Amino acid sequence: MFSRLIFKYNNFSSGQIRTLITSQRAKMSKECSDISKTLNANLWDSDPELWEIIKKEKKRQLRGLEMIASENFTTLPVLQCLSSCLSNKYSEGMPGQRYYGGNQFIDQIEFLAQKRSLEAYNLNPEEWGVNVQPYSGSPANFAVYTGVVEPHGRIMGLDLPDGGHLTHGFFTQTKKISATSMFFESMPYRVNPETGLIDYDKILETAKLFRPKLIIAGVTCYSRALDYKRFRQICDEVGAYLMADMAHISGLVAAGVTPSPFEYSDIVTTTTHKSLRGPRAGIIFFRKGVRSVNGKGEKILYDLESRINQAVFPGLQGGPHENAIAAIATAMKQTKSPDFVTYAKQIVANAKRLCDGLQSKGYKIVTGGTEVHMLLMDLRPKGISGAKAEYILEEVSIACNKNTVPGDKSALNPSGLRIGTPALTTRGFKEENIDDVVNFIDCALQLGIEIAKTSGPKLVDFKKAVHEHFSSEVTALRNEVEKYSEQFPLPGYPEY
Ligand code: DSN
Numbered sequence: 001m002f003s004r005l006i007f008k009y010n011n012f013s014s015g016q017i018r019t020l021i022t023s024q025r026a027k028m029s030k031e032c033s034d035i036s037k038t039l040n041a042n043l044w045d046s047d048p049e050l051w052e053i054i055k056k057e058k059k060r061q062l063r064g065l066e067m068i069a070s071e072n073f074t075t076l077p078v079l080q081c082l083s084s085c086l087s088n089k090y091s092e093g094m095p096g097q098r099y100y101g102g103n104q105f106i107d108q109i110e111f112l113a114q115k116r117s118l119e120a121y122n123l124n125p126e127e128w129g130v131n132v133q134p135y136s137g138s139p140a141n142f143a144v145y146t147g148v149v150e151p152h153g154r155i156m157g158l159d160l161p162d163g164g165h166l167t168h169g170f171f172t173q174t175k176k177i178s179a180t181s182m183f184f185e186s187m188p189y190r191v192n193p194e195t196g197l198i199d200y201d202k203i204l205e206t207a208k209l210f211r212p213k214l215i216i217a218g219v220t221c222y223s224r225a226l227d228y229k230r231f232r233q234i235c236d237e238v239g240a241y242l243m244a245d246m247a248h249i250s251g252l253v254a255a256g257v258t259p260s261p262f263e264y265s266d267i268v269t270t271t272t273h274k275s276l277r278g279p280r281a282g283i284i285f286f287r288k289g290v291r292s293v294n295g296k297g298e299k300i301l302y303d304l305e306s307r308i309n310q311a312v313f314p315g316l317q318g319g320p321h322e323n324a325i326a327a328i329a330t331a332m333k334q335t336k337s338p339d340f341v342t343y344a345k346q347i348v349a350n351a352k353r354l355c356d357g358l359q360s361k362g363y364k365i366v367t368g369g370t371e372v373h374m375l376l377m378d379l380r381p382k383g384i385s386g387a388k389a390e391y392i393l394e395e396v397s398i399a400c401n402k403n404t405v406p407g408d409k410s411a412l413n414p415s416g417l418r419i420g421t422p423a424l425t426t427r428g429f430k431e432e433n434i435d436d437v438v439n440f441i442d443c444a445l446q447l448g449i450e451i452a453k454t455s456g457p458k459l460v461d462f463k464k465a466v467h468e469h470f471s472s473e474v475t476a477l478r479n480e481v482e483k484y485s486e487q488f489p490l491p492g493y494p495e496y
Helices: 002-008 014-040 048-063 076-082 104-120 137-148 179-183 200-210 228-238 250-254 304-316 322-334 338-360 386-395 422-426 431-455 459-469 471-485
Strands: 128-131 154-158 185-189 214-218 241-245 267-271 282-287 290-293 299-301 374-378 401-403 416-420
Touching: 048 471, 076 322, 104 128, 104 282, 104 322, 128 304, 137 179, 137 214, 137 241, 137 267, 137 282, 137 304, 154 200, 179 185, 185 200, 200 228, 214 228, 228 241, 250 338, 282 304, 338 374, 338 422, 338 431, 386 401, 386 416, 386 431, 386 459, 386 471, 422 431, 431 459, 431 471, 459 471
Parallel strands: 154 185, 154 214, 214 241, 241 267
Antiparallel strands: 128 282, 267 282, 290 299, 374 416, 401 416
């Protein structure tokens, strides 16, 4: 810049040039400081409108009882990774083989995330590989199908109304809902409508007819441990891959408080933000080495590594989110601490206490209990729909979600509530606190049941009745819940 100036003004005296340079410097430094002011302004100064909304959300999280089974409060180190400079970098490809320069530190981070992910589940790197790049659970699952099951290849997963996930192949009588059912042929398996338990005999019977390439052992709403050994036997009988989707329970698996899918699976996918308490992201674990030995004694090797890695990138994704990958690395490190094991045990203890408490108040729990982090209430005997129950609970600052129960005719008007304990456990809730939570839930539901008796079948009329005739009761209960909840700290930044 200055050499160009000197060239332009080469007829000037040296004194004139010095004056010119000084004035140019002052101008540039003012411009730089203006730019820096814009770029480095705090959010609360640069965008107060958005900041106010974020603060309200923080307050909602603090004041409410968060009981959505898939949610959690992540840790400060995870949040710090997410909001770090790593967000700036493009790094398509795998560590050590990138399509862009400048990735020497990014590579270190991604290698660390891979190593710690394997360590978190005590996996031998000779036998298991991992891809930490999926943006979340749905892309992770879709990458597996893309890499391992050819287009229109066959997949079996638990039906969504019975507790499976959309990506496990959901479709209805009239519509293919999930892309899994559009681009692959999916056949659901179900739970026994009487017991609510997965019907393994039926899976085998169906699998023998359908001959799937891949069977998914995974749930989003099922309160029992899965029988991975049984899934393995079924897969072996029909020559299918076994993919476990452990998204909900991956924190419990890391802590060793629920059976691990790794012994029996070929592929394991997970999100990292549920019981694992990391960032919103996804991971795929895949087996390496010998898959089987054929009749001639020849070893058949797994080829999952290249298929899955290439399906993630370039198949489905662009640049990996390295800030999230760093956050995975630190979350995986946290799973190795004794505190994490205590937390995971407490999640299950709290869920069992919640189940006992609700049963003692006369509520029906699908499968009759829980072995994990959540339960499913069947509200049919109580005369209130899942949607109305969800609404009245939300009105008193208790967040959970309506859910189908086995035997429900319509997924649009489900009869159950899914309730989980990971988020409250992170906030320090113990069994005695869960007893208080049971009382809050019961008070709200009793009120809802009363209102539902007269408001008619429609949700809109129920909501109207809540506000027109019961607003003082609702407000009083909400105040109690919020006062109670506020005593328990949230991890993360104090204000946001
Ligand atoms: N949305 C998650 C759940 O609530 O289970 C699954 O992706």
